[in-house]
Amino acid sequence: MKLKASQVEFIERDLEKRGVAYDPLREDLVDHICCEVEEKMEAGKTFMDAYQEVALRFVRRGLVELNTETTSILSLMTMTKNFLTTAIRIFQKSWTYSVIRIFGLSLGISVFLLAVLYFIGENKYDDFHPDAENIYRMGRLTDHGKVATTTFPLVPTLREDYPQYRFTHFFKDRSKSLFRKEDKLFYESNMIFADVEFLQFFHFKGFKGNPASALRDPFSVVLTEDVSRKYFGRIPELGEVLDFKWGEEYYPVKITGLIPEWPSDMHIQFDVLIAFETTKTIFPGGIINAWNMNYCYSYVKLPSGVPSAQFESSFEDFVKQRVPDEGKAFTAYLGFLQPLTLIHVQPEVLSGYTEVTDPNYPKLALAIGFLVLFITSINFVTLTIAQFHERSKEVGIRKAVGASRRQVILQFIFETFILVTVSFLLGICALYFFIGLFNQFMPAQLSFSIASLGWMLWSVPVFILLLTLVTGLYPAIFFSAQNIMDTIHLKKRHSGISLRKILLTTQYVIAATLITFCIIIYNQVDYVQHKSVGYTTDHILYIPHGRDIRDNPEVFKTMAMKTPAIESVSLSFYKPTDNVGHAIDVRVGGNEPVKVAATSVDDDFFGTFGIDFVHGGNFQNSGMDITKVFILNEAAVKFLELDDPLAATLETEFQTGSPSLPVEQRTGKVIGVVRDVHFESLHTAIKPMIFMVKPYWYFYINVRINGHQVPAALAHLESTWRELFPDLPFEYTFLDSEFEQLYQKEKRLAGGLGAMAILALVTTCLGLFGYMRFVAQQKTKEVGIRKVLGATLFQISSLFSKEFIIAIGMANLISIPVSYYVSTQWLQNFTYRIDFTVLPYIITLVLLGVISTVTVLRELIRVMHIDPSATLRYD
Amino acid sequence: MYSSQLLKGTFQTIILKLLKEHKKMYGYEISMKVKEYSNGEIQLPEGSLYPILHKMAEEGLVKTEKVNIGKRVRRYYYLTDAGTTEARIKLEEFDRFIKTMGLLLSPKLKPV
Numbered sequence: 001m002k003l004k005a006s007q008v009e010f011i012e013r014d015l016e017k018r019g020v021a022y023d024p025l026r027e028d029l030v031d032h033i034c035c036e037v038e039e040k041m042e043a044g045k046t047f048m049d050a051y052q053e054v055a056l057r058f059v060r061r062g063l064v065e066l067n068t069e070t071t072s073i074l075s076l077m078t079m080t081k082n083f084l085t086t087a088i089r090i091f092q093k094s095w096t097y098s099v100i101r102i103f104g105l106s107l108g109i110s111v112f113l114l115a116v117l118y119f120i121g122e123n124k125y126d127d128f129h130p131d132a133e134n135i136y137r138m139g140r141l142t143d144h145g146k147v148a149t150t151t152f153p154l155v156p157t158l159r160e161d162y163p164q165y166r167f168t169h170f171f172k173d174r175s176k177s178l179f180r181k182e183d184k185l186f187y188e189s190n191m192i193f194a195d196v197e198f199l200q201f202f203h204f205k206g207f208k209g210n211p212a213s214a215l216r217d218p219f220s221v222v223l224t225e226d227v228s229r230k231y232f233g234r235i236p237e238l239g240e241v242l243d244f245k246w247g248e249e250y251y252p253v254k255i256t257g258l259i260p261e262w263p264s265d266m267h268i269q270f271d272v273l274i275a276f277e278t279t280k281t282i283f284p285g286g287i288i289n290a291w292n293m294n295y296c297y298s299y300v301k302l303p304s305g306v307p308s309a310q311f312e313s314s315f316e317d318f319v320k321q322r323v324p325d326e327g328k329a330f331t332a333y334l335g336f337l338q339p340l341t342l343i344h345v346q347p348e349v350l351s352g353y354t355e356v357t358d359p360n361y362p363k364l365a366l367a368i369g370f371l372v373l374f375i376t377s378i379n380f381v382t383l384t385i386a387q388f389h390e391r392s393k394e395v396g397i398r399k400a401v402g403a404s405r406r407q408v409i410l411q412f413i414f415e416t417f418i419l420v421t422v423s424f425l426l427g428i429c430a431l432y433f434f435i436g437l438f439n440q441f442m443p444a445q446l447s448f449s450i451a452s453l454g455w456m457l458w459s460v461p462v463f464i465l466l467l468t469l470v471t472g473l474y475p476a477i478f479f480s481a482q483n484i485m486d487t488i489h490l491k492k493r494h495s496g497i498s499l500r501k502i503l504l505t506t507q508y509v510i511a512a513t514l515i516t517f518c519i520i521i522y523n524q525v526d527y528v529q530h531k532s533v534g535y536t537t538d539h540i541l542y543i544p545h546g547r548d549i550r551d552n553p554e555v556f557k558t559m560a561m562k563t564p565a566i567e568s569v570s571l572s573f574y575k576p577t578d579n580v581g582h583a584i585d586v587r588v589g590g591n592e593p594v595k596v597a598a599t600s601v602d603d604d605f606f607g608t609f610g611i612d613f614v615h616g617g618n619f620q621n622s623g624m625d626i627t628k629v630f631i632l633n634e635a636a637v638k639f640l641e642l643d644d645p646l647a648a649t650l651e652t653e654f655q656t657g658s659p660s661l662p663v664e665q666r667t668g669k670v671i672g673v674v675r676d677v678h679f680e681s682l683h684t685a686i687k688p689m690i691f692m693v694k695p696y697w698y699f700y701i702n703v704r705i706n707g708h709q710v711p712a713a714l715a716h717l718e719s720t721w722r723e724l725f726p727d728l729p730f731e732y733t734f735l736d737s738e739f740e741q742l743y744q745k746e747k748r749l750a751g752g753l754g755a756m757a758i759l760a761l762v763t764t765c766l767g768l769f770g771y772m773r774f775v776a777q778q779k780t781k782e783v784g785i786r787k788v789l790g791a792t793l794f795q796i797s798s799l800f801s802k803e804f805i806i807a808i809g810m811a812n813l814i815s816i817p818v819s820y821y822v823s824t825q826w827l828q829n830f831t832y833r834i835d836f837t838v839l840p841y842i843i844t845l846v847l848l849g850v851i852s853t854v855t856v857l858r859e860l861i862r863v864m865h866i867d868p869s870a871t872l873r874y875d
Numbered sequence: 876m877y878s879s880q881l882l883k884g885t886f887q888t889i890i891l892k893l894l895k896e897h898k899k900m901y902g903y904e905i906s907m908k909v910k911e912y913s914n915g916e917i918q919l920p921e922g923s924l925y926p927i928l929h930k931m932a933e934e935g936l937v938k939t940e941k942v943n944i945g946k947r948v949r950r951y952y953y954l955t956d957a958g959t960t961e962a963r964i965k966l967e968e969f970d971r972f973i974k975t976m977g978l979l980l981s982p983k984l985k986p987v
Contacts, residue, residue, distance in 0.1 A: 005946035012947070024939075027948045028925050034947055035903040061922040069922075073930045674876045 019064035108376025109427030125344035136337035148351030149684035168197035181231035209257030222257035286659035313677025386770035416472030508811030514757035533676030546698035565709035570604035584654035600694035616672035636688035784868035891962035899953035
């Protein structure tokens with residue numbers, strides 16, 4: 001007579017309850033008992049009688065002792081295997097929980113690792129150059145603070161005076177240079193003149209050529225392989241030649257070195273290096289010997305052991321002896337040394353061609369990464385505890401049959417360990433994907449290289465163990481500490497502030513803060529993007545080759561204006577969105593001279609952009625020599641304290657950058673005042689500005705075209721350009737795209753934080769789901785009783801929603817001051833910022849409320865439909 | 876019925892011998908066979924049978940094979956190569972033991 005499945009199950013459960021925890025032994029015993037019971041039943045006994053008889057014999061023998069005796073002889077390996085099978089069985093039983101926990105935690109781990117990689121990446125710029133720790137960039141002090149540019153004669157003079165140190169420098173200005181190989185012509189904007197020592201300071205992996213001499217002879221050039229391919233269609237041989245245009249002439253330059261790949265973690269990024277010696281031939285002598293033109297970047301390599309302060313302390317004597325006195329402090333020529341490896345994270349040192357980052361961003365990323373790991377860990381813990389109902393009986397039985405508390409804790413820690421390890425592996429895979437995503441959106445390039453893996457390998461075990469303890473210890477203690485009777489019968493548990501509530505509230509605080517901050521950033525970016533700048537930006541494009549037409553601009557302008565598709569053409573030193581960095585000395589009456597930001601524009605400039613005059617008029621209208629008069633903006637009128645600006649005469653003095661006339665003094669009347677407009681980004685206040693006609697400074701050709709005839713206008717511009725400059729490529733950019741770029745950093749921040757906020761929201765909801773499930777299971781019986789007593793659905797649902805509504809309310813209360821503080825700090829970056837409103841806080845509250853309700857709705861509906869007769873029947 | 880003290884050391888040998896003859900057996904079968912072969916004189920208690928089986932599995936003398944019988948699982952035990960060798964050694968050892976015991980405890984014990 002075969003036993004029924006339910007009878008076998010009964011025996012199995014009974015044995016488990018009586019302490020046969022070791023699976024293989026239990027299987028043996030179940031089979032054994034079943035066989036005996038079957039025999040006895042064949043002899044006519046009932047199942048219960050037969051079982052009682054057999055079981056009694058086993059119980060008398062001592063089932064727990066039998067279990068202990070059997071397991072005591074097992075080796076560690078068999079024990080671990082058993083742990084593992086138990087764990088797998090539990091995962092199978094509750095795989096949704098396990099999947100959610102693993103998924104959440106792996107997300108947290110990969111975000112955290114990403115932040116760590118980013119942080120480390122940003123802080124190890126340039127550390128791969130030999131003797132990187134002994135290399136410094138030299139800079140000077142100006143009214144604007146620390147500046148990285150230096151003069152031409154600085155390095156040659158230093159070489160004479162400090163033969164024990166090594167120096168290098170390179171020259172770079174704003175212009176692009178034209179290169180030519182037969183019919184292939186390209187502008188190269190990343191071109192510098194670098195001296196022979198440059199390749200001795202900076203190391204390029206796989207450099208082809210001799211680094212010691214590649215940049216020694218004039219008209220030598222070193223290219224990156226990418227750029228060389230543009231001209232040759234292949235990687236050229238050393239010694240091949242291409243042409244390079246400077247001024248009006250083409251010069252042949254010989255390739256003496258090739259750089260396979262310019263390292264991405266270097267503070268300068270260039271493509272073309274021309275030997276510095278070349279400048280002696282092609283530059284006017286005036287520049288090369290000028291102590292007042294700062295176009296060079298200079299570096300020094302000190303012998304190891306020589307502190308930078310030792311060299312710095314001799315700056316004063318050096319400048320006094322070697323620099324022709326112009327009455328400036330010595331620091332205006334040579335003021336400080338900046339360690340090479342810190343250049344990337346010191347944006348306060350002003351420089352044009354340096355890849356710098358605000359060091360706060362990597363720190364912020366690290367903090368957020370840690371926060372995300374923290375909330376996903378909390379989530380893991382909450383969801384583990386949510387299994388309370390399913391697990392507590394198992395634990396209770398284990399303990400009843402004499403498993404020590406330590407054993408129970410170990411079992412839990414072991415389970416957590418496996419989950420954490422799996423999450424970690426998944427996290428690494430996700431990291432691979434995240435790095436790709438990150439590199440698309442961020443300026444920093446991360447790589448998943450062997451080097452970073454090697455560093456990770458030794459820290460992984462530590463990390464996993466730590467995370468296991470953090471996420472496993474509390475649930476383990478929680479479960480193991482339960483009073484057995486309580487856990488088995490799920491007695492009403494004491495309420496009050498439990499750690500779980502605190503964890504849930506903490507998650508909400510983080511989510512709420514991130515969401516509010518995100519909304520505020522978004523609002524601010526939207527505000528600055530759409531705030532009227534005060535002039536037309538639509539259908540304006542610029543050609544960055546004003547220099548080519550500065551000597552005779554009218555020719556190009558007249559030809560371009562021949563079609564009605566083109567409405568206005570003008571020239572200027574700066575274009576809108578540029579940082580107007582050039583300042584000149586202005587003196588009014590007998591006052592001390594003050595610095596005023598200056599730009600050079602032509603007569604049509606204000607027309608092109610539609611900038612109105614408040615007083616007076618344009619250059620031409622004045623009837624005066626236009627190279628002698630000035631136009632101010634309203635801010636400048638206020639700044640210079642001019643009561644009647646049109647009556648004022650300004651005395652100015654400024655450096656021109658032109659070798660023929662390095663310093664110019666210009667005295668003249670103010671003929672017009674224009675409205676204040678946002679020429680620069682809205683980060684900064686509108687500067688006092690002075691506009692004058694200085695053709696030598698023309699850099700941009702600004703063109704306003706008819707919005708309905710864009711293609712015709714572009715075609716006409718291009719054909720005009722080709723006619724006038726057949727050997728210069730035609731380039732242009734629409735101003736709109738420049739404005740788009742203007743708040744890129746903030747948009748990235750909003751994007752990054754937005755992703756984090758969503759992540760925080762999702763994990764918080766997962767945590768809430770787990771928590772609700774836990775509460776619902778605890779209160780199943782309560783709901784049954786209440787229903788029997790006639791409670792309405794509303795009363796029942798409020799029984800549950802109360803918990804998380806309180807959590808959300810509390811969390812919002814806490815997050816308001818936090819996000820208020822953080823966002824006001826951040827808004828300090830802008831001079832023009834949005835007003836404080838309560839809207840973002842309300843949106844956050846509503847958003848969290850709605851999403852949380854949706855999350856718990858399913859569980860809520862389930863509980864509300866509970867049939868009291870089913871739940872109350874239990875004991 | 877023999878006293879359990881007398882039997883204790885022989886259980887493993889008995890189990891080894893049975894497994895050697897029957898290739899593969901499950902726990903209940905072993906205890907039944909012991910009862911049958913000894914005409915009910917010897918009962919192999921479950922409390923000894925299973926710890927011994929699991930210990931031998933741990934030592935690599937036996938292996939198990941699971942067969943599903945309806946809802947329950949039946950674990951068959953069979954000897955490994957090491958187990959077969961062990962069975963031979965144990966049986967030889969027991970044989971010598973019996974002979975020696977015979978010499979020691981025989982009523983006709985006389986010094987030769």
